[in-house]
Amino acid sequence: KQEVTQIPAALSVPEGENLVLNCSFTDSAIYNLQWFRQDPGKGLTSLLLIQSSQREQTSGRLNASLDKSSGRSTLYIAASQPGDSATYLCATAGSGNTPLVFGKGTRLSVIA
Amino acid sequence: DTGVSQNPRHKITKRGQNVTFRCDPISEHNRLYWYRQTLGQGPEFLTYFQNEAQLEKSRLLSDRFSAERPKGSFSTLEIQRTEQGDSAMYLCASSLVHGTGRFSNQPQHFGDGTRLSIL
Numbered sequence: 709k710q711e712v713t714q715i716p717a718a719l720s721v722p723e724g725e726n727l728v729l730n731c732s733f734t735d736s737a738i739y740n741l742q743w744f745r746q747d748p749g750k751g752l753t754s755l756l757l758i759q760s761s762q763r764e765q766t767s768g769r770l771n772a773s774l775d776k777s778s779g780r781s782t783l784y785i786a787a788s789q790p791g792d793s794a795t796y797l798c799a800t801a802g803s804g805n806t807p808l809v810f811g812k813g814t815r816l817s818v819i820a
Numbered sequence: 821d822t823g824v825s826q827n828p829r830h831k832i833t834k835r836g837q838n839v840t841f842r843c844d845p846i847s848e849h850n851r852l853y854w855y856r857q858t859l860g861q862g863p864e865f866l867t868y869f870q871n872e873a874q875l876e877k878s879r880l881l882s883d884r885f886s887a888e889r890p891k892g893s894f895s896t897l898e899i900q901r902t903e904q905g906d907s908a909m910y911l912c913a914s915s916l917v918h919g920t921g922r923f924s925n926q927p928q929h930f931g932d933g934t935r936l937s938i939l
Contacts, residue, residue, distance in 0.1 A: 712862070742927055751911055752863070752930040797862055807853055807876065808928060810862030
């Protein structure tokens with residue numbers, strides 16, 4: 709059974725800092741890995757999807773990497789802004805875009 | 821693309837009552853998923869459909885829970901005889917899977933959820 713762990717659980721940084729969020733998973737036989745953002749009381753917004761054959765994906769100030777063999781992914785946020793404050797969740801899908809298995813998330817606060 | 825729509829946004833009910841939630845997926849999406857999220861946790865899978873067929877149900881989905889997607893478009897999730905432990909955010913997501921036996925690597929798109937509070 710897949711288990712996804714996110715470290716740290718919470719992170720507070722000053723505006724402008726670059727930061728890294730970590731995600732690890734126990735079963736390397738994934739189909740893809742997604743990073744989501746969740747604002748309080750809201751649903752999830754998809755940020756990046758990395759296919760199992762890919763090593764990284766980039767969107768604007770966000771860069772996600774994937775190392776299947778070690779069961780790890782990182783989300784790099786450059787030049788953080790207060791608007792980046794949210795909970796970031798990673799999730800893995802098995803073959804066939806099956807239901808996602810989520811970590812508990814990292815709650816990010818960017819202080820102006 | 822109007823996104824995934826869920827109704828109601830909030831539901832407050834007394835223990836023992838039945839509740840029903842609705843999810844309207846992105847129009848061309850053939851996969852529809854239900855997840856449940858409690859405070860401080862990531863979402864947990866409940867069940868999913870491809871078109872009108874329910875393909876998988878989690879062990880979390882007790883016999884008090886039932887989900888339907890009668891015409892392969894919108895879906896409903898019903899909880900009968902609600903209990904305190906059912907209080908959570910219920911999230912719906914949809915995605916597009918191409919062809920028979922071929923699976924596209926497309927992201928799941930989530931709605932804003934229905935927050936259920938049991939008094």
